Amino acid sequence: MKTSYVPNDATTIAALRWSIVIVFALFGIAKFAAYEAEGVAKIASHYPLFSWMYPIWGERGASNVIGTIELLTGAMIALGARYPLASLAGGAMGVFTFCVTLSFSLDAPAFWQVGYGAPFLGSTGQFLMKDAVLLAACYALAVNGQRRMRPGD
Template structure:
């Protein structure tokens, strides 16, 4: 049985990560964000193929659709565990991908310093460690609720 305070904490985590996905997903539809994302994503194996096919804004729109979809599914996960499981797994995938930029993106470490002196890009990506943990928690919680519903 889950205590009310645990339910409140789960709801707070859900709301926080949903807001992040919705805001960051929405921003991908804006030209300034599309240009910013291109700096990291255009040379990345997972996204690079989209740029010649869809252009800068088109590639960013695809990323935005995925982020908004993850946010909506995680939000629905409070009521529908299957949606929460799919959204949580999408969130896990999203943050594993963004954290993998630590190995390829410029600006991870501040010039003239060594790790862990993070540069602007590194500081921006570091938050994804916590967001990954939240998505893992929400996916596992949804899986547990699905399992309980079928037994």
């Protein structure tokens, strides 16, 4: 009987890690563009965690701060390939990021499709629900870093 190749856990974590790094890089870079700053401001400027930034730095400045944090998160996750503590920290930063974005759904317009309601997602709901998977991926990377930090592992 022929046996087929099954990737090991390290290969699986590497695929997860680098796909998340790409997501944070692309999302982080986009925050420096005017179109993304405007889009983020529609939700974030009314959200208590971010609303204080808009009077201080304006729409573009607040978006630049958010983008910088996303780029730092991606960099930490990338460094986690070599350094377990960076994997733990970057994964935790990602978990926090996606907990925040998922919390936008609590009062986001068009989360549920008008005229249908739950469980029919509207445009905002469809946009935000992907973050549940990204949160789980970041959690897996944080746990991977924590496991690699244990003595003897």
